[in-house]
Amino acid sequence: xxxxxxxxxxxxxxxxxxxxLFGFTGVLGVLYGARTWLPPLASKHGAGIDAMLMYLxxxxxxxxxxxxxxxxxxxxxxxxxxRITHRLTPARTEWAVSAALGLLMALVAEGGVxxxxxxxxxxxxxxxxxxxxVLVEVTGQQFTWNVRYPGADGAFGxxxxxxxxxxxxxxxxxxxxxxxxxDVTSVNEIAVPVNRPVRVRLRSxxxxxxxxxxxxxVKQDAVPGMTIxxxxxxxxxxxxxxxxxxxxxxxxxxxxxxxxxVPESExxxxxxxxxxGS
Numbered sequence: 287x288x289x290x291x292x293x294x295x296x297x298x299x300x301x302x303x304x305x306x307l308f309g310f311t312g313v314l315g316v317l318y319g320a321r322t323w324l325p326p327l328a329s330k331h332g333a334g335i336d337a338m339l340m341y342l343x344x345x346x347x348x349x350x351x352x353x354x355x356x357x358x359x360x361x362x363x364x365x366x367x368x369r370i371t372h373r374l375t376p377a378r379t380e381w382a383v384s385a386a387l388g389l390l391m392a393l394v395a396e397g398g399v400x401x402x403x404x405x406x407x408x409x410x411x412x413x414x415x416x417x418x419x420v421l422v423e424v425t426g427q428q429f430t431w432n433v434r435y436p437g438a439d440g441a442f443g444x445x446x447x448x449x450x451x452x453x454x455x456x457x458x459x460x461x462x463x464x465x466x467x468x469d470v471t472s473v474n475e476i477a478v479p480v481n482r483p484v485r486v487r488l489r490s491x492x493x494x495x496x497x498x499x500x501x502x503x504v505k506q507d508a509v510p511g512m513t514i515x516x517x518x519x520x521x522x523x524x525x526x527x528x529x530x531x532x533x534x535x536x537x538x539x540x541x542x543x544x545x546x547x548v549p550e551s552e553x554x555x556x557x558x559x560x561x562x563g564s
Contacts, residue, residue, distance in 0.1 A: 301365030305358035312354025316347045325501045330519035332503035334406035341398050349391055415517050419483035425457050426495030426508040428534055429541035432456045433476050437468030470560045474543035479553040480523050488514045496531040499545060520547040
């Protein structure tokens with residue numbers, strides 16, 4: 287029995303429609319990804335993170351669009367032929383071209399991210415904190431952020447796990463230590479001055495939590511048994527949410543705190559009030 291053949295004109299229309307489908311998919315994907323995804327920036331180092339993400343979105347989006355348009359064009363061209371044609375190039379050349387294109391895409395997409403991101407990494411993790419940086423100790427626990435400032439003497443008092451009382455002494459401060467006398471503590475509330483470096487000393491009491499300030503582009507896991515320091519400079523006044531982005535238990539959804547970025551004078555007044563001064 288003879289096999290039915292699709293007329294060339296019908297194959298051309300079908301190929302054109304399928305090619306356009308791939309092309310429009312690429313265009314729509316790029317338009318969807320071009321939206322504004324991030325909240326307004328409120329930190330110095332965050333500009334580098336935004337630049338890194340923008341570069342990644344633009345480079346990968348461009349490759350995504352080119353790939354879909356090329357695929358659509360090849361489908362449209364090949365489907366109009368009545369038989370399979372011979373190879374345009376030897377197999378070795380195809381392998382070489384594919385490898386070269388793969389390396390080029392990796393270099394464009396990942397090389398640019400590294401070039402932009404490594405200075406941000408150094409500023410965020412490896413930089414020596416300035417002498418005037420505000421030191422804040424943040425200890426995560428289910429489902430609270432415990433906050434402590436060293437007070438006027440600049441030194442934290444000793445802590446002892448045996449002294450931990452979730453109601454009155456959640457991180458086990460040893461009150462008999464003279465350095466602990468002026469420590470300032472709070473729960474789920476952090477105040478820092480605007481345009482001044484902030485040095486966060488991050489810890490966890492029970493499990494892995496994640497200290498996340500989306501507006502300041504700050505995100506760092508708090509790991510039990512480790513003390514991790516991050517440095518950032520808030521550049522915009524306001525109140526910003528502190529979220530935990532690790533699933534840390536049934537109450538994870540309510541582990542929320544607030545960072546208050548205020549003028550220097552207001553920060554000093556808040557510290558006096560918290561320490562019981564006038």
